Amino acid sequence: MGQSVVSSFLLLRDLLQRLACLAILALSLSLIAYTAACALGHAPWLSLDLRFGDYILPQAGMVTQVVLTALVTSLCFFLPTNARIMALETSHRRFHIGMQDVARAYAVAHAADRSGVFTLSSEFDSIRERIAFLRDHPDLAELESSVLEVAAQMSHLSRELGQVYSDRNVARARDFLIQRQQEIEDFNTRLDHAKSVATEMRNWLNRVEMDEAVAEAQLARLCDELTEILPELGEAAEPETPPEPVVAEDSWEDEVQQDDGRIVALLARRAAE
Incomplete structure (x- = not known):
């Protein structure tokens, strides 16, 4: 209250x-x-x-x-x-405004660190170099020295992060990802072409097998029809033979030879038909 x-x-x-x-x-x-x-x-x-x-x-x-x-x-x-x-x-009562200023100054210092602007290794020289850079920056001219000092210290602590995620490393990683993405797109293109060729060959094979099945069915039906027709033709072509007369034993061999000749002639006629 x-x-x-x-x-x-x-x-x-x-x-x-x-x-x-x-x-x-x-x-x-x-x-x-x-x-x-x-x-x-x-x-x-x-x-x-x-x-x-x-x-x-x-x-x-x-x-x-x-x-x-x-x-x-x-x-x-x-x-x-x-x-x-x-x-x-107001700035003392609203501390988050000061933190926004520190965050803005730190963002500028971190971006410069990623670009490789800072080269000094010792902590004192590195912080002094960063403070001088922030003071000369045109977008941070209205900030106080304490804010710039805090931002420089924060940037010095995160310098390893800036080196790992430097602009050169990020650009190289982006190029690598773009190349991998292009390779994946090329592979997908070739894969789609192979799928289309396989589908075409499968359809072609199905059509050939269907044609073969139809031909075999027609051949089987033709064979069945010939099997039914040929015996009827054989019975119709066979002549009626009169009852065999009683002959003597010496003429039996001659009649057998004549019957064999008629059978051979009948078979030859059927083959010709």
């Missing part, structure tokens, strides 16, 4: 200080503009009747206006100092 009250009071004080600075700046600009207009005759001077005893002060209003303008304008010269004090108080 007390912490929140203190925070609220500090916030209110900062707000009032900023409002006061804005009011002083606006009042001084207004008085300067009005006094310049009065001096050029475009506006009337301040009228004020003042007397010191019996002595009446002439043109007291104009003198008062000029003095008041000069006083308020002189207060504007204290505004930059007040702004720096307020920024310093």
Whole structure:
């Protein structure tokens, strides 16, 4: 509870200080503009009747206006100092802003370390070299010396990391990965071509096997048809033989020879058909 009250009071004080600075700046600009207009005759001077005893002060209003303008304008010269004090108080209350500055300075030093800018090996010389580099850097001109010193010490502790992940090593690793990626793409291209050739040959083989199966089926069916037809043709071509007459034994051999000749002639006719 007390912490929140203190925070609220500090916030209110900062707000009032900023409002006061804005009011002083606006009042001084207004008085300067009005006094310049009065001096050029475009506006009337301040009228004020003042007397010191019996002595009446002439043109007291104009003198008062000029003095008041000069006083308020002189207060504007204290505004930059007040702004720096307020920024310093804010930086003390908000420490993470300082850490952001340290991180920014460390990032610059680490990038320079990776590029091989720092060459000194001893700790004292290395930190001094890094501080001088950070002081001369154009992006870190507004940082304090303590911030640069902390960043230089941090960069010195991580110098081995900067050497391992230097720009040259990172570029070489990137080139190696790009080359490996190109090799993988070439291998995938050749693999896709081999797959397409294998698929084409497999389809070709399937078509040839199918054609062979169809031819074999047709040949088998033709053989079955011939097997069914040939016996019918043989029975139709065989002539009717009359009953064998009773012959004598001496003519039996001649008839057998005649029957063999008819059989041979029948077989020759079938072969010719």
